[in-house]
Amino acid sequence: MSTTTVRPGDKTYQVRRGDTLSEIAERYKTTSAKLAKANNLSNPNHILAGQKLIVPAKANASDGFERPTAKPATKPAAKPSTAASGTANRAVSSVKDDDGRRFSTSRDGTPMYRQGDSQWGGRRLGTSSSLAAAGCAMTATAMAISKISGKVINPGELDAFLDKNRGYSGNALIWGKAAQMAGMGATKAAWNFNTINKQLDVGRPVVIGVNHKPGSNGGANGTDHWITLTGRGREGGKNVYYANDPATGKQITLRQQGSQLLGGKYNTTGELVTFSGGRAKPGTGGAAPSKPATPSKPAPKPATSLKGMTLPAGDLERGKSGAAVKQLQSALVKLGHMTAAEMRTGPGVFGPRTEDALKEFQKKHGVPSTGYYGPLTRAAMKKMGAKVGGTAPTAPTNPTTPGSTKGGVTLSQLKSIMPHLSDARARQTLPHLNKAMAEAKINTPKRQAAFIAQLAHESGEFRYFEELASGRAYEGRRDLGNIHPGDGVRYKGRGPIQLTGRSNYRAAGRALGIDLEGNPKRAADVDVGFRTAAWFWNSRNLNSYADAGNFREVTRRINGGYNGLASRQAYYSRALNVLT
Structure with missing residues (x-):
């Protein structure tokens, strides 16, 4: 030996x-x-x-x-990010990983990692990049789960875990898989300050998307960077939030402005990831800074009844305005889903903050989280004591659906968009496609072109309504809700948008009134498949991105990345030419 x-x-x-x-x-x-x-x-x-x-x-x-070495080989930036101010930048303590290397922490005890650190920056990220170039989401997640779990997990270790456990889709991070390294779970929650504050106030960091470079990864409306929110306070009489920035490995300060956070070169995009499990109240680490920010006052306890309130009988959606919207906003304020201050920034205007608050209410009360005020939402509010039958909504000055069309697309238009679609298959699918688009208000040329282009790519021009692969690759994917043996195969991709995973089947089924969780093969039938595609479309607010012509972001929100982007864009260009 x-x-x-x-x-x-x-x-x-x-x-x-x-x-x-x-x-x-x-x-x-x-x-x-x-x-x-x-x-x-x-x-x-x-x-x-x-x-x-x-x-x-x-x-x-x-x-x-x-x-x-205990320090990165490359020198850190000499000055903090321009978004930071005061003591928010200071490292107040440090943590040590099991290799013995120490990392500075932010004021709350969250490790401050830099994605370009020499120890891991050169590692390959996913399929075609490096941690230094594109590892912000993974680095931000490593910071958050380290704090919440109490385990020091650096980005190099997390990347190695993800490589071995299929934790990337292309270069896109699978959040739930990343959280599994710390024995935790992850959820892409609707953007809502109540959700964020509840997490931060018990010491649980959250990961958020920001935009700082128009034209990159979705442009001005898309996320091109991720940071870790670690705490909040007040400075100069205004609400501020502190975050660890993977780009610099330092802490920055963001100021609340309406429904956004702004700081230096960053503004938030509405993408939010929270983590479950770990320590319930991780608390703080290290010594407190010399002058901590004054914490904001806790919000009043939300009401549990809408008794005495009158709500509009008509439907409402983003872009609407008038007294009916104000009634809805007042109910959301009373229930704690938005604040009176947030309402005052746009009373009577159904904007993104109202939509997010409504989604939170819907999720809490078992209504499909679409951000659309319709019959199911009215019924839920009526159960809470509200009287339904108030002021009818007023159309916005600049409606969000210009050029609305009726009757959907024609047979000749569909076959022009999909040149390989047989006449028989086109005639079979067209009525169900048009019905689903009408139901989901995919009713303008821009919306229809984006929707049909994505479906054409995903389904091979309506030829494949069930994934060709077995589905075993999804086995054990808790981020998809696949928690029982056989779920991967049982809830494989079906329908023209390839609905995948137990949790998506359950949510779509509840929204449509069909037991898809108990009978998943129904999702491959044309009468149901197009409706699940329309549900998926609305659940991710894709009409708004289609209205803006941001097809790249539509692709990212459907695919989780940009796989097949050239094919999707070719269908999209053809559809726009045909429909406009």
């Missing part, structure tokens, strides 16, 4: 589950061959969790080993 000798200055490393020798060698800036030689490993591909390896000191010049 071979033995190794530990010499003065040598370091030992205990192998963790999932480690490879090449990854360990990269961490210590050496080669796997040299590490194997130092430890007399006859088979470098066979190392065991718990096994201790010797990493010779840098003094052993003949082997060329270097000991890991």
